[in-house]
Amino acid sequence: MKIYNKTLRKGYKLLRTGKHGKVISLLEPKVPLFLENYNFYYFLGAACYHTGDMGGAETYLKRAIQVNRKSEDPRLFLAGVYLKKKDTTEAVRIWLGLLDLNPGNKKAKKGLNKIRRISDQEILNTFLDSGNFAPFLPRTRKLIPGEILITFAAALILIALYATMSYWLPLLPKSQKDSRENLSLLYKEIENNQFLNEEKSQDTVYILSEKEVRESLKKAQELFDQYRDNEARVEINRLKYSNASEEIKQKAQMLEGYLHDPDITSLTGNFSYRDVANNPELYENCLVLWKGKISNLSYNEEGMIFDFLVGYEKSQILEGIVGVLITFPVQLDSAYPLEMLAKVKLTNQGTIRLQAIAVHNIIEQ
Numbered sequence: 001m002k003i004y005n006k007t008l009r010k011g012y013k014l015l016r017t018g019k020h021g022k023v024i025s026l027l028e029p030k031v032p033l034f035l036e037n038y039n040f041y042y043f044l045g046a047a048c049y050h051t052g053d054m055g056g057a058e059t060y061l062k063r064a065i066q067v068n069r070k071s072e073d074p075r076l077f078l079a080g081v082y083l084k085k086k087d088t089t090e091a092v093r094i095w096l097g098l099l100d101l102n103p104g105n106k107k108a109k110k111g112l113n114k115i116r117r118i119s120d121q122e123i124l125n126t127f128l129d130s131g132n133f134a135p136f137l138p139r140t141r142k143l144i145p146g147e148i149l150i151t152f153a154a155a156l157i158l159i160a161l162y163a164t165m166s167y168w169l170p171l172l173p174k175s176q177k178d179s180r181e182n183l184s185l186l187y188k189e190i191e192n193n194q195f196l197n198e199e200k201s202q203d204t205v206y207i208l209s210e211k212e213v214r215e216s217l218k219k220a221q222e223l224f225d226q227y228r229d230n231e232a233r234v235e236i237n238r239l240k241y242s243n244a245s246e247e248i249k250q251k252a253q254m255l256e257g258y259l260h261d262p263d264i265t266s267l268t269g270n271f272s273y274r275d276v277a278n279n280p281e282l283y284e285n286c287l288v289l290w291k292g293k294i295s296n297l298s299y300n301e302e303g304m305i306f307d308f309l310v311g312y313e314k315s316q317i318l319e320g321i322v323g324v325l326i327t328f329p330v331q332l333d334s335a336y337p338l339e340m341l342a343k344v345k346l347t348n349q350g351t352i353r354l355q356a357i358a359v360h361n362i363i364e365q
Contacts, residue, residue: 003039005101008351015140023047024056031331035361038068046140049077055083059328065265069170073138074106080133086114088124090260093227097266111136160169197245205241205281213244220255229259230271233286242282264341264358273310273319276344280352283344287357290342294334295321303327306334308354313337313362326356336361 003009007030014023024047027040034040058081064074075098082090092115095108102108114136118124195210208216220235232255239252262268267289276283291313297306304326311319314337324342332338339362342354344362 005037006042008034008037008261009066010041012039015043016046018050020047020050022054024051029307032333032361035336035363038064038071041067041075042071045074046077046138046355049080049137050140053083054084056264059358062264066344066358066360068100069265072105076105076111076136076138077351079111080137083128083133083136084131086125086128088128091115093266102316107136107138111316152283189334193329194245196343197243200228201243203241204243206238206243208238208244213239213242215247216242217252218249219289220252224255224258228268230262230267233259233273234282236261237282237284237286261343261357267341273322277320277322280346280350282346283352286344288342289339289356291337291339291362293337294332297332297334304330304332308338309339313339322352322354324356326352330357330359333361334357336363338362 003012005025011027013022014026024045027034027047027290030040031237040177041060045057046063048054048056048060057077061078061081061268063076065071065078071188078093079091079098082088082094093114096112098108099112115124159360169310195213196208216235216238217336220232220239223229223232223235236252236256236259239249244252244292260275267287269286270289271283271286271290271291276286276288290308290310293312293315295307295309297304299305302334306324308322310322310326311317322360324340339360340354340356341358345353345355347353
């Protein structure tokens with residue numbers, strides 16, 4: 001790996017020698033200098049992972065993937081982050097996405113095979129509690145002679161396992177992605193008189209017919225089956241703020257409990273500012289990826305707050321202004337435009353506010 005920047009070259013050497021704390025001390029204060037540098041975010045993310053800072057690791061690794069969409073190593077570390085969080089569904093999703101990029105990635109295959117072999121929840125918990133995920137991660141440290149021999153022996157074992165894979169692979173359970181929860185009963189076996197609430201409640205925003213309630217609940221399930229959770233949440237909100245019966249709303253709430261928030265690499269159904277502003281209830285807790293500029297930046301006990309000028313990244317068209325809260329440490333420069341992945345929140349006044357998930361300045365090269 002050729003690294004021409006002196007600081008990044010030093011950070012890489014520290015990473016290779018296992019001095020992860022020094023990597024973080026060296027690089028983290030220099031975020032504004034490397035806003036679009038893949039190596040910078042990858043080195044920081046890997047170092048944070050090894051020091052146990054899963055929040056920092058997740059933030060930096062996602063940014064590395066965003067800078068370099070075809071990168072593989074940050075995805076492997078990000079899968080490790082989710083294993084640390086005991087979220088095997090997200091880890092599997094990342095491995096599957098990585099194999100779409102590179103079907104020959106051995107680390108991703110190894111991770112998937114490991115999860116496939118575990119059918120008992122207690123065994124799975126023991127595996128996750130062990131924290132031994134090194135076989136599924138990129139190697140960042142230099143090999144010493146003893147490790148070379150161990151690696152060689154492990155490679156021979158893996159070759160033997162691969163040679164006999166056709167015998168034992170069919171015996172393994174299907175991946176978690178193939179067996180996502182079947183919640184089709186949510187919209188079946190409901191009596192006709194249980195679809196609508198005759199009395200309009202205080203929260204009712206959308207008046208739906210029985211047919212529309214059925215279709216919305218079924219659509220939410222179909223989107224869930226397609227891993228389009230961000231869009232499924234819209235249908236759940238439609239039912240939540242409608243004249244649907246309490247039984248229907250409870251079923252929608254049950255489905256909501258199975259949803260996962262997408263990250264910047266897996267977001268589907270990105271909604272426009274106009275859509276969200278016109279129907280704030282419909283997009284509550286949905287994620288949006290918007291560009292714009294910062295205004296009125298300040299800090300309070302919650303974190304960093306500012307007004308986000310949506311669509312104004314080129315200082316031409318202002319779509320709207322929305323308040324933003326950032327609760328994690330990040331260095332931003334208000335002189336540059338911003339791209340932000342954020343969750344839509346409703347205020348007591350019925351307006352929207354954004355809670356940032358990932359942010360970065362856009363610096364034109």
